[in-house]
Every structure is written in C-alpha cells, then in structure tokens.
Amino acid sequence: xxxxxxLRLRVFNLNYWGIPYLSKxxxxxxxxxxxxxxxxxxxxxxxxxVWSEYDxxxxxxxxxxxxxxxxxxxxxxxxxxxCVFSKHPIxxxxxxxxxxxxxxxxxxxxxxxxxxxxxxxxLHLNGLVVNAYVTHLHAEYSRQRDIYLAHRVAQAWxxxxxxxxxxxxxxxxLLCGDLNMHPKxxxxxxxxEWTGLYDAYLEAQDFQGAEDxxxxxxxxxxxxxxxxxxxxxxxxxxxxxxxxxxxLCISCKTFKTTTGHDPHHGGPLxxxxxxxxxxxxxxxxxxxxxxxxxxxxxxxxxxxxLREAWSELGQGMAQARWWATLASYMxxxxxxxxxxxxxxxxxxxxREVAILLWTPNVGLVLGAGVVYLFHIQEAxxxxxxxxxxxxxxxxxxxxxEPDQEREAAPLQGLQEGEGLKEQ
Amino acid sequence: xxxxxxLRLRVFNLNYWGIPYLSKxxxxxxxxxxxxxxxxxxxxxxxxxVWSEYDxxxxxxxxxxxxxxxxxxxxxxxxxxxCVFSKHPIxxxxxxxxxxxxxxxxxxxxxxxxxxxxxxxxLHLNGLVVNAYVTHLHAEYSRQRDIYLAHRVAQAWxxxxxxxxxxxxxxxxLLCGDLNMHPKxxxxxxxxEWTGLYDAYLEAQDFQGAEDxxxxxxxxxxxxxxxxxxxxxxxxxxxxxxxxxxxLCISCKTFKTTTGHDPHHGGPLxxxxxxxxxxxxxxxxxxxxxxxxxxxxxxxxxxxxLREAWSELGQGMAQARWWATLASYMxxxxxxxxxxxxxxxxxxxxREVAILLWTPNVGLVLGAGVVYLFHIQEAxxxxxxxxxxxxxxxxxxxxxEPDQEREAAPLQGLQEGEGLKEQ
Numbered sequence: 101x102x103x104x105x106x107l108r109l110r111v112f113n114l115n116y117w118g119i120p121y122l123s124k125x126x127x128x129x130x131x132x133x134x135x136x137x138x139x140x141x142x143x144x145x146x147x148x149x150v151w152s153e154y155d156x157x158x159x160x161x162x163x164x165x166x167x168x169x170x171x172x173x174x175x176x177x178x179x180x181x182x183c184v185f186s187k188h189p190i191x192x193x194x195x196x197x198x199x200x201x202x203x204x205x206x207x208x209x210x211x212x213x214x215x216x217x218x219x220x221x222x223l224h225l226n227g228l229v230v231n232a233y234v235t236h237l238h239a240e241y242s243r244q245r246d247i248y249l250a251h252r253v254a255q256a257w258x259x260x261x262x263x264x265x266x267x268x269x270x271x272x273x274l275l276c277g278d279l280n281m282h283p284k285x286x287x288x289x290x291x292x293e294w295t296g297l298y299d300a301y302l303e304a305q306d307f308q309g310a311e312d313x314x315x316x317x318x319x320x321x322x323x324x325x326x327x328x329x330x331x332x333x334x335x336x337x338x339x340x341x342x343x344x345x346x347x348l349c350i351s352c353k354t355f356k357t358t359t360g361h362d363p364h365h366g367g368p369l370x371x372x373x374x375x376x377x378x379x380x381x382x383x384x385x386x387x388x389x390x391x392x393x394x395x396x397x398x399x400x401x402x403x404x405x406l407r408e409a410w411s412e413l414g415q416g417m418a419q420a421r422w423w424a425t426l427a428s429y430m431x432x433x434x435x436x437x438x439x440x441x442x443x444x445x446x447x448x449x450x451r452e453v454a455i456l457l458w459t460p461n462v463g464l465v466l467g468a469g470v471v472y473l474f475h476i477q478e479a480x481x482x483x484x485x486x487x488x489x490x491x492x493x494x495x496x497x498x499x500x501e502p503d504q505e506r507e508a509a510p511l512q513g514l515q516e517g518e519g520l521k522e523q
Numbered sequence: 524x525x526x527x528x529x530l531r532l533r534v535f536n537l538n539y540w541g542i543p544y545l546s547k548x549x550x551x552x553x554x555x556x557x558x559x560x561x562x563x564x565x566x567x568x569x570x571x572x573v574w575s576e577y578d579x580x581x582x583x584x585x586x587x588x589x590x591x592x593x594x595x596x597x598x599x600x601x602x603x604x605x606c607v608f609s610k611h612p613i614x615x616x617x618x619x620x621x622x623x624x625x626x627x628x629x630x631x632x633x634x635x636x637x638x639x640x641x642x643x644x645x646l647h648l649n650g651l652v653v654n655a656y657v658t659h660l661h662a663e664y665s666r667q668r669d670i671y672l673a674h675r676v677a678q679a680w681x682x683x684x685x686x687x688x689x690x691x692x693x694x695x696x697l698l699c700g701d702l703n704m705h706p707k708x709x710x711x712x713x714x715x716e717w718t719g720l721y722d723a724y725l726e727a728q729d730f731q732g733a734e735d736x737x738x739x740x741x742x743x744x745x746x747x748x749x750x751x752x753x754x755x756x757x758x759x760x761x762x763x764x765x766x767x768x769x770x771l772c773i774s775c776k777t778f779k780t781t782t783g784h785d786p787h788h789g790g791p792l793x794x795x796x797x798x799x800x801x802x803x804x805x806x807x808x809x810x811x812x813x814x815x816x817x818x819x820x821x822x823x824x825x826x827x828x829l830r831e832a833w834s835e836l837g838q839g840m841a842q843a844r845w846w847a848t849l850a851s852y853m854x855x856x857x858x859x860x861x862x863x864x865x866x867x868x869x870x871x872x873x874r875e876v877a878i879l880l881w882t883p884n885v886g887l888v889l890g891a892g893v894v895y896l897f898h899i900q901e902a903x904x905x906x907x908x909x910x911x912x913x914x915x916x917x918x919x920x921x922x923x924e925p926d927q928e929r930e931a932a933p934l935q936g937l938q939e940g941e942g943l944k945e946q
Contacts, residue, residue: 171914174907175622177900193914194684195907197622199598213896215903220688261617265643268692452875459882473636477600480638484597484618491594491616 106382107226108353112137112145113276113340115236115315115372117322118181120152124322125367130155132362133369134162137185141166142376143225145185146234146276149370151214156183173234176201176215182234182277184221192222196262199481200251202238204474211238211248218259218277220266228348228381231270235259235277237287243330250416252280253409254485256287260294261488271348272381273297275341278315278372283336290409293402297341300352300377309357310334315373319360322371340377349384352377403496410489417482424475430468437461529805530649531776535560535568536699536763538659538738538795540745541604543575547745548790553578555785556792557585560608564589565799566648568608569657569699572793574637579606596657599624599638605657605700607644615645619685622904623674625661627897634661634671641682641700643689651771651804654693658682658700660710666753673839675703676832677908679710683717684911694771695804696720698764701738701795706759713832716825720764723775723800732780733757738796742783745794763800772807775800826919833912840905847898853891860884 116133117123137145137159145167150156156172163170167185174180175197182195195217202211218235237255238248246252256279267273275297281288283299292299301313310317314334318325328334344350356376362369438461444454539556540546560568560582568590573579579595586593590608597603598620605618618640625634641658660678661671669675679702690696698720704711706722715722724736733740737757741748751757767773779799785792861884867877 171910174903174910176903177896179903190914191918192688193911194688196619199620215900265615265617266688266691268689456878459886463882463886473600477638480597480599480602487594487597488616491613495614 105226106380107228107272109144109225109230109272109274109379109381110140110142111274111276111340111377111379112140112142112374113147113234113338113376114145114370114374115148115278115338116150116155117370117372118150118152118155123371126155129367129369130158132366134159136363136369137163138166140376141187143187144221144223144232144274146232147183147185148234148236148278149181150183151178151181153179159183159185171219171221173217173219175217177213178210178215180215180217180219181236182217182219184219184232184234186221186223188223188225190221191224193220194266195219196258198237198255198258199484200254200478202248202251205471209239209241216255218262220262222270228271229269230272230274231263231267233259233263233273233275233277235275235279237278237280239280249286250413250419250482253287253290253412254416254482256281256291257294257409257413257485257489260291263295263297270345272344272350272379273342274379276339276375278338280337286405286408286412289405292341293405295341295343297343298350298352300340300342300355300375300379301336304352304355304377306354307356309355310359310373312336313355313357315357315375316371317360317373320368320371320373321360322368338372338375340375342377342379344381347383347385348381350379350381353380354378403493406489406493406496410486410493413482413486413489417479417486420475420479420482424472424479427468427472427475431465431472434461434465434468438465528649529803530651530695532567532648532653532695532697532802532804533563533565534697534699534763534800534802535563535565535797536570536657536761536799537568537793537797538571538701538761539573539578540793540795541573541575541578546794549578552790552792553581555789557582559786559792560586561589563799564610566610567644567646567655567697569655570606570608571657571659571701572604573606574601574604576602582606582608594642594644596640596642598640600636601633601638603638603640603642604659605640605642607642607655607657609644609646611646611648613644614647616643617689618642619681621660621678621681622907623677623901625671625674628894632662632664639678641685643685645693651694652692653695653697654686654690656682656686656696656698656700658698658702660701660703662703672709673836673842673905676710676713676835677839677905679704679714680717680832680836680908680912683714686718686720693768695767695773695802696765697802699762699798701761703760709828709831709835712828715764716828718764718766720766721773721775723763723765723778723798723802724759727775727778727800729777730779732778733782733796735759736778736780738780738798739794740783740796743791743794743796744783745791761795761798763798765802767804770806770808771804773802773804776803777801826916829912829916829919833909833916836905836909836912840902840909843898843902843905847895847902850891850895850898854888854895857884857888857891861888 118126153172160170163185167187169186169190171184171190171193173182173195197215197217201216202209204212216236216238218233221232223230223232238252240246263273263275279288311333314336315338316323317334318328318332342350357373358369360368441454441458441461444450541549576595583593586608590610592609592613594607594613594616596605596618620638620640624639625632627635639659639661641656644655646653646655661675663669686696686698702711734756737759738761739746740757741751741755765773780796781792783791864877864881864884867873
C-alpha cells in the first residue's frame with residue numbers, strides 16, 4: 101500500500117425481481133441488465149432476487165469478459181436470490197443464513213422458503229482488504245400490522261454481528277442490499293449504529309436520482325400503487341453502506357439511482373430502483389477516522405437502539421410462546437377428540453362417522469405438533485438474539501460504571517436467569 | 524502486552540450426556556461435575572450435551588463464585604447443548620448453526636431437532652485476544668453405513684470456515700468439543716488442515732489418561748460395549764485444538780483425560796471422558812511460527828483433503844437428489860391415486876372405501892411433498908459447501924500456476940456451471 105495511494109470503487113446494486121413465471125418482462129429485463137452492466141463495467145455488481153439459477157448462469161456467461169468472477173449464494177429451498185459479479189478476483193467467500201425468516205405456513209409470502217442470507221466476498225484491491233456483503237432481509241407486507249418485525253430486527257442484529265465478527269481485518273467494509281427497512285426503522289438504526297456503517301445516499305457529494313433517494317417509486321410501472329399508499333412519493337429500502345478502518349478515509353463521490361426507468365430511459369430494470377455509487381478511499385491521519393470499529397456499545401445512541409431492539413425481541417418471544425401454547429392446546433384437544441372417536445367407533449350407530457373423522461383428526465394433531473415445534477424454535481432463535489443484546493448492554497453498563505466491575509457478575513447471572521424464565 | 528509475557532490457560536472440556544429422563548444418574552453427575560469444576564478453577568470450562576437449560580442454570584449458580592461469566596448457546600428446537608463457564612469476562616460472543624444436521628424423520632437419532640452449532644467467545648487475557656470455540660457435530664450411528672457422512676463433512680467445513688473468518692484478529696484460537704470424528708476421519712483432517720489447529724493430545728509434553736487418548740472407553744460403565752464393537756480399546760472423538768498467530772508460541776504443557784471414572788475415582792462424569800489441557804503462550808520470533816493462518820490452500824496435503832471432501836459432498840448431493848426424485852415420484856403416484864379415488868367415489872359400490880382412503884392419500888402427498896422440499900434444501904446446502912470448496916481448489920490451482928491466471932476465469936465459469944447441472 102503506497103502512501104499516496106487512492107482507490108476508486110464503482111458499485112452497482114439492484115433487487116432484480118426475478119420470480120420465474122410471475123415477474124413481468126423478466127427475460128427482457130435480464131438482457132437489458134446484462135447489457136448495462138457490461139457497458140458500465142463496475143467494480144462490483146451485487147444483485148438480489150435472482151431466484152432462478154438459470155438467470156444467474158445467463159448473466160455469468162454474458163458478463164464473463166467484464167466481470168470474470170461471479171458467485172451465486174445457495175440456501176434454503178428456493179435459494180437466497182443473492183449473487184455477485186466482480187471485475188476483480190474473489191479471494192474468499194462465505195455466507196450466513198438468518199436463523200429466523202418468517203413462517204413456513206405463510207406460503208403466499210414465501211420468504212421462509214427462500215433461506216434469506218448475507219453473502220460475504222473478500223477482495224484484495226491495491227493492497228487493501230475489501231469485505232463486500234450482499235443481503236436481502238424479510239419483506240414487510242404490512243406497515244400497520246407487521247407480524248415479521250421481530251424477525252427482521254433479529255436479522256438486522258445477526259447481520260450486524262456477522263459483519264462485526266468477520267470484518268476485523270478488513271480495511272474497507274461495504275454492505276449492499278435490500279434491507280426491507282426504511283432509514284429510521286429500528287433494524288436499520290441498529291445495523292448502522294452497531295457496525296458504524298455510513299449511508300451512501302446521505303453522504304454522497306453528488307446525488308442524482310429519485311426524490312429522497314427512494315428505491316421504490318410511484319413512477320415505476322411495476323410498482324403497485326397500493327404498496328405505496330402510505331408513502332405516495334416512494335420508499336427507500338435498498339442501501340449502499342460503507343466504512344473504512346482507522347488510517348483510511350472513505351467518501352462517496354457520486355450516488356445515483358434510476359428513476360422508474362432504466363438509465364437509458366427504457367422500461368425499468370426491476371420494481372426496485374438500481375443504486376450506483378462511486379466510493380473513494382485514501383490515506384488519512386488516524387485521528388480523522390470517522391468509523392469507530394470497537395467498543396461501539398459505549399456510545400449512547402447505540403445503547404438506546406440496543407434497548408429498543410431488546411424490548412422488541414422480548415415482545416416477539418412472548419408472541420412465539422403464545423403460538424406454541426395455542427398449538428399445545430390444539431394438540432390436547434385433538435388427542436381428546438381421538439379418544440372420543442375411539443369410544444364412538446365401538447358403538448354400532450356412529451362407527452362410520454368416527455372412522456371418517458379419525459384421519460383428519462390425526463392430521464390436526466400432527467399439524468398442531470409441527471406448529472408447536474416451529475414456534476418453540478422461533479422462541480429459541482429470538483431468545484438467542486435477546487441474550488446477545490443483553491450481553492452487549494451489560495458490557496455497556498460495566499463500561500459506564502468501571503468501579504462496579506466486581507458487582508457485574510451477579511447482574512449477568514440475573515440476565516441469563518431472565519432468559520430462562522422467558523423461555 | 525509485555526515482551527517477557529507468558530499466558531497459562533487451563534481448559535476443561537466434557538460432553539456431559541445430559542438427556543433429561545434418559546441419561547443415567549444425570550443429577551448426581553451434575554453435582555459432582557460442579558464440585559470438580561469449582562475445586563479445579565479452570566480458566567475455561569466448555570460443555571456439550573447440556574440439553575436442559577435448567578442444568579445450565581444449576582451449574583451457573585453453583586459455579587458463579589469461581590466462573591463469573593457463563594453462556595448457554597440456544598438454537599434449534601431442543602437447543603445446541605453447548606455452554607461455557609469462564610473465570611474471565613467474556614468480551615464478545617456469537618454462534619453459527621450448521622446448515623445441515625441430519626434428517627427430521629430420523630426422530631430416534633434426534634440430531635436434527637438439536638440445531639447443532641459452534642459457539643464463539645472472545646476473551647481478552649493479558650493483552651491477548653483469545654477466540655474460544657465450542658462445538659458438537661452430528662453423531663455417527665453406524666461406522667459401516669454412515670448416512671450422515673456428507674452432513675458431518677459439510678459441518679466440519681462450515682466450522683473451519685467460521686473459525687477462519689472470525690479469528691482473523693485473534694492471537695490465540697482454541698477449539699474444544701465433541702467432533703464425533705476419529706482423528707484420521709475426512710472431516711477431522713479437513714478441519715485441522717484448513718485452520719492449522721494443533722491437536723493437544725498429539726502435542727502434549729505430558730499426557731495422562733486413557734490409552735491412545737480415547738474419549739469413549741470400554742471401562743466407562745455408561746458406554747455401550749456394542750458401540751465399541753469395532754474399537755475394543757475405545758475411540759477418540761473429543762478434542763482440544765489450538766493455535767497462535769505469528770510472534771507467539773503456544774504449547775500444551777499437560778493433557779489429561781479421565782479414564783472411565785471421575786478424577787477422584789468415583790463414577791464417571793459422563794459416557795464421554797473429560798479433557799483437561801494446560802496451554803502456555805509466550806513470545807517467539809515470527810520465523811518460528813508453526814501455525815500458518817493465510818493462504819492454506821497452497822499446501823499440498825490440504826489440497827488433497829479438500830479434493831476428498833469435494834468428492835464426498837458431490838456424492839452427498841447425488842444422494843439428496845435421488846431422495847428428492849423418489850419423493851417427487853411418490854407425489855405423482857399419490858396424485859394419480861387421488862384421481863382414481865375420485866372416479867371410484869362416483870360409483871355406488873366403492874364409494875365408502877374411496878372416501879376412507881381419500882384422507883390417508885392426501886397425507887401421503889403432503890408427506891412426500893415435505894420430504895421433497897427437505898431433500899431439495901439438503902442438496903442446496905451441500906451444493907453451497909461444494910461450491911466453496913471448488914472456489915478454494917480453484918485458487919490453489921491458480922497459486923500453483925501463476926502465469927495462467929488469466930485463463931482461470933473460464934475454468935471458474937465451468938465450475939459454477941457444473942454446480943448448476945448437479946442441482
């Protein structure tokens with residue numbers, strides 16, 4: 101790494117909306133996307149919702165002269181939908197699948213079947229280690245009654261934790277993706293506060309694109325106006341976030357979004373807008389470092405958002421346990437009915453009806469059993485994130501009261517105990 | 524960190540065999556375990572198979588004066604069974620749940636319900652960052668016909684990868700746990716080669732314990748002699764592994780195992796033997812560093828074990844797809860039968876039988892559907908690890924042929940293409 105060194109990184113991000121047979125003009129949009137990526141020759145192109153591996157293979161083939169390295173992140177039943185194309189060799193790659201990701205019985209929402217994840221690429225550029233993350237969190241289907249809020253907050257925490265633990269030797273950290281959260285949403289604040297990542301839209305020296313940086317806009321012909329009922333100007337749920345370590349200064353020179361049509365004024369590339377950022381990394385004196393990477397729990401806005409997330413996850417745990425309890429009552433009721441049917445079957449008159457009802461009743465007991473197990477697992481997953489947040493909050497408290505360090509141990513014991521009780 | 528500094532780390536590991544109502548003398552063993560841990564005052568005590576959170580809470584309470592920090596890793600439906608007790612404050616903690624972990628319909632084996640995982644604790648000891656990992660991999664129920672081999676190899680790879688990505692800033696790495704693999708097994712070799720971890724039993728300057736360091740021995744009254752039929756002297760499946768970064772020298776001064784009874788010649792603490800290691804860390808010139816942490820794929824024994832694992836995962840993928848195909852035939856057959864039953868129900872004579880058979884047939888279709896989805900997910904999980912191994916092997920090849928770097932891109936494309944075909 102030379103002292104006068106500087107690195108320019110051009111990044112593209114798009115939620116491509118590629119559901120086979122369902123997404124409109126999928127093949128035509130894919131062709132135009134490939135042409136555009138080839139023409140622009142970004143350093144990195146990160147995509148979400150590439151649900152068909154054939155679409156990835158098509159792009160891979162088409163982009164291989166410009167982007168020799170590519171990877172498709174496989175997970176769940178359908179897949180994570182995440183993939184990446186890089187002009188530079190990918191040194192390392194891995195992924196983390198989120199513990200919680202909706203409910204299997206919400207088939208019409210489908211998120212559970214996808215195995216939503218975060219993918220990590222490690223690149224070595226001009227002597228710098230660049231960790232690039234791509235992710236897609238659980239969708240928000242109703243803002244007024246969001247039954248997935250606790251899951252999305254848990255995902256945001258896992259994402260923040262994953263970045264924290266895997267980027268300790270990275271010089272530059274980049275996170276792109278569809279977070280399915282508005283900028284002021286709890287999960288988004290938690291992620292930004294914990295990781296210290298900067299929002300390219302807010303930091304950009306030159307911004308061109310949709311009003312307020314929105315990434316789902318009413319002008320896009322694929323966007324249902326019903327989805328934007330509460331936000332007629334659009335919503336911002338796709339992000340480019342970044343930071344650099346001490347000794348490096350990172351800035352966003354330009355940030356662009358498409359505005360309801362492709363960059364050449366053709367039809368839109370997707371129902372989401374594409375994001376394009378140019379980041380510059382150069383040396384700077386360590387004292388000017390704008391991105392604290394250690395001891396974040398000591399900062400007060402973080403403590404407040406951690407508490408908020410802790411409380412939200414607690415509510416989620418209570419909800420999960422409520423469902424598990426309901427399912428256990430259903431199991432009990434089903435078993436009682438089975439016993440009744442056995443008694444009925446012994447009598448001559450009602451034998452036929454009893455035999456007919458036997459199998460659906462067994463189905464009820466089995467179904468309720470599966471629901472019970474699922475919600476027990478959900479409660480465990482939420483409890484895990486809850487306990488991790490509690491550990492971090494405990495540390496923040498200790499940092500604020502260094503003299504009472506000795507007394508912190510019984511408190512920690514109490515915290516673990518609470519976790520058990522809530523289970 | 525002082526120049527003449529040295530760190531002594533006393534570590535305890537035990538698979539405690541704590542299945543409520545099933546494991547013999549559980550409560551009595553727990554009491555003795557607590558007494559022993561309190562008396563010995565290790566730096567770290569890492570336990571597996573603590574299936575009941577109440578057992579953890581009991582130990583936590585009992586050990587709190589000696590081990591003020593403790594954590595229970597929650598996951599899956601039953602839990603990971605992992606927990607840790609530390610004399611020193613835990614700075615950070617996280618966990619990773621393995622993507623593949625057996626089959627839900629193998630209820631009598633139960634591993635799938637546990638959510639097997641690896642837990643990570645970060646400790647700061649005398650200015651050193653110590654990353655301590657605790658894990659428990661899928662059990663081996665039959666050595667001759669091990670249907671879980673591909674899952675265990677995938678778990679070993681995920682474990683190695685998790686350690687690699689999360690320990691980049693650690694000075695000392697410690698891994699303890701029940702790997703359910705013999706020392707020469709593929710997964711064990713893969714783990715050791717990829718991470719560069721040393722085996723405390725093999726490296727110990729002073730060893731006391733069971734013959735060949737076995738951790739399941741015939742002398743233990745809880746061990747079924749049938750399980751040791753092929754290995755009458757016992758098997759070694761529990762490990763303490765370690766390494767240190769360049770500039771530090773780590774050695775295992777003493778390594779002890781129990782020998783079928785507790786350290787005071789009472790009954791055994793578990794069906795597994797306990798492991799106790801004393802590790803010493805001191806400064807050493809960087810050139811004497813015995814633990815390479817970067818570019819491991821360039822080493823030849825590693826390349827060979829990576830190829831072996833790649834091939835094993837490929838077989839696992841084929842097997843998973845075979846089951847998915849079988850399930851899809853069952854779905855087809857079930858749907859055909861349903862159509863036949865509809866036709867039969869229209870006739871007067873067979874109506875009763877047709878209605879009776881309708882519901883079990885719907886059950887068959889639904890059941891086969893679930894099996895189909897499960898094996899599709901299994902194939903995706905194996906394919907993910909397979910693709911990661913392929914990426915690493917591709918890099919090793921490039922490192923061996925630096926001049927042909929440009930030509931590597933089409934090869935990489937071919938590899939991704941293969942992944943798709945195999946799906």
